[in-house]
Amino acid sequence: MKMLTVKQVAKISGVSVRALHHYDEIGLLTPASIGRNSYRYYGREQLLRLQQILLHRELDIPLGEIRAILDDPKFDQLEALRLQREKLAAEAQRYARLVRTIDRTIADLNGESAMRNAELYKGISAEKQAEYEAWLVEKYGGDMPERIEQSRQKFAKMSKDEMDKLNVELHDIEQGLAEGLRRGVAMDSTALDPALARHLKWIEFAWDKPCPPAAYAGLADLYVSHPDFVTRFETVEPGFANYLSGAMKAYAARMAG
Numbered sequence: 497m498k499m500l501t502v503k504q505v506a507k508i509s510g511v512s513v514r515a516l517h518h519y520d521e522i523g524l525l526t527p528a529s530i531g532r533n534s535y536r537y538y539g540r541e542q543l544l545r546l547q548q549i550l551l552h553r554e555l556d557i558p559l560g561e562i563r564a565i566l567d568d569p570k571f572d573q574l575e576a577l578r579l580q581r582e583k584l585a586a587e588a589q590r591y592a593r594l595v596r597t598i599d600r601t602i603a604d605l606n607g608e609s610a611m612r613n614a615e616l617y618k619g620i621s622a623e624k625q626a627e628y629e630a631w632l633v634e635k636y637g638g639d640m641p642e643r644i645e646q647s648r649q650k651f652a653k654m655s656k657d658e659m660d661k662l663n664v665e666l667h668d669i670e671q672g673l674a675e676g677l678r679r680g681v682a683m684d685s686t687a688l689d690p691a692l693a694r695h696l697k698w699i700e701f702a703w704d705k706p707c708p709p710a711a712y713a714g715l716a717d718l719y720v721s722h723p724d725f726v727t728r729f730e731t732v733e734p735g736f737a738n739y740l741s742g743a744m745k746a747y748a749a750r751m752a753g
Contacts, residue, residue, distance in 0.1 A: 499537040518734040556727045650704045674733040684746035692747040709752040716744035
C-alpha cells in the first residue's frame with residue numbers, strides 16, 4: 497500500500513497531527529519510516545496499530561497501559577478485536593437502554609405517559625458510580641463522603657439548561673488551559689492564572705463550598721491518580737492531565753504563598 501504522511505493519517509483517522517507526534521514521542525505509534533524531508537510515513541501495520549490505540553481509548557484504557565498491551569509478545573490482534581466487539585456490543589445495549597430511559601423521561605415530563613420513580617435509572621451504571629465514589633472516599637477520607645453527597649444534591653436540583661450552561665463553561669475553561677499546553681506555556685506560568693481562577697470558581701460552585709489551596713492541590717493529585725480523570729483529560733489534548741495538574745498545584749502554591 498502507498499505510505500501515508502502524518503497529515504494524511506490525521507485526516508483519515510480524526511487524530512490530530514500533534515497527537516500522532518505525541519504517540520511517536522512516547523513510543524506508542526512509531527512511523528514506518530522518516531524521509532529525508534523529516535516527514536513521518538505510515539503503512540498498513542501502523543494504521544492497524546492506530547486503530548487498536550483508538551479502540552482501547554474508547555474503552556477508557558490509559559495510553560501507558562495501551563502501549564504495554566500492544567507491545568506484549570502474546571498480543572493477538574484478532575482476539576483483541578473480538579473481545580473489543582463484545583465489550584462495545586454490551587455498551588451499545590446499555591446506551592440503548594439509556595436512550596429509552598431518556599425518551600420515556602421526556603414523554604413523562606411532557607405529560608404524554610407516566611413513569612415510575614425506579615424507571616428513571618434504568619441503564620445507569622450504579623456499580624461504576626459506587627466504585628468511583630468508594631475510590632474517592634478510600635483515597636482522601638476526611639469529609640469526602642459529605643462533599644460527594646453535597647455535590648450530588650446540588651446537581652440534582654439543577655435544571656437541564658443550568659447543567660448545559662455549567663458543562664459549556666467547564667469545556668471553555670479546559671480548552672483555554674489546553675491552549676496553553678498547545679502553545680508551550682509553562683504550567684507554572686502566571687499567564688494561566690485567569691483561566692485557573694475560573695476553574696477554581698467552577699470547582700467551588702460544584703462543591704457548594706470554598707476550595708482552599710490545599711484542597712485544590714489535592715484535587716490536582718486526584719486528576720492524575722484516577723484513570724477515569726486521566727482518560728477524560730487526555731481526550732482534551734494529549735498530555736493535558738499532567739499539564740492541568742501541574743498548573744493547579746502551581747496556582748495553589750501561589751495562593752498559599
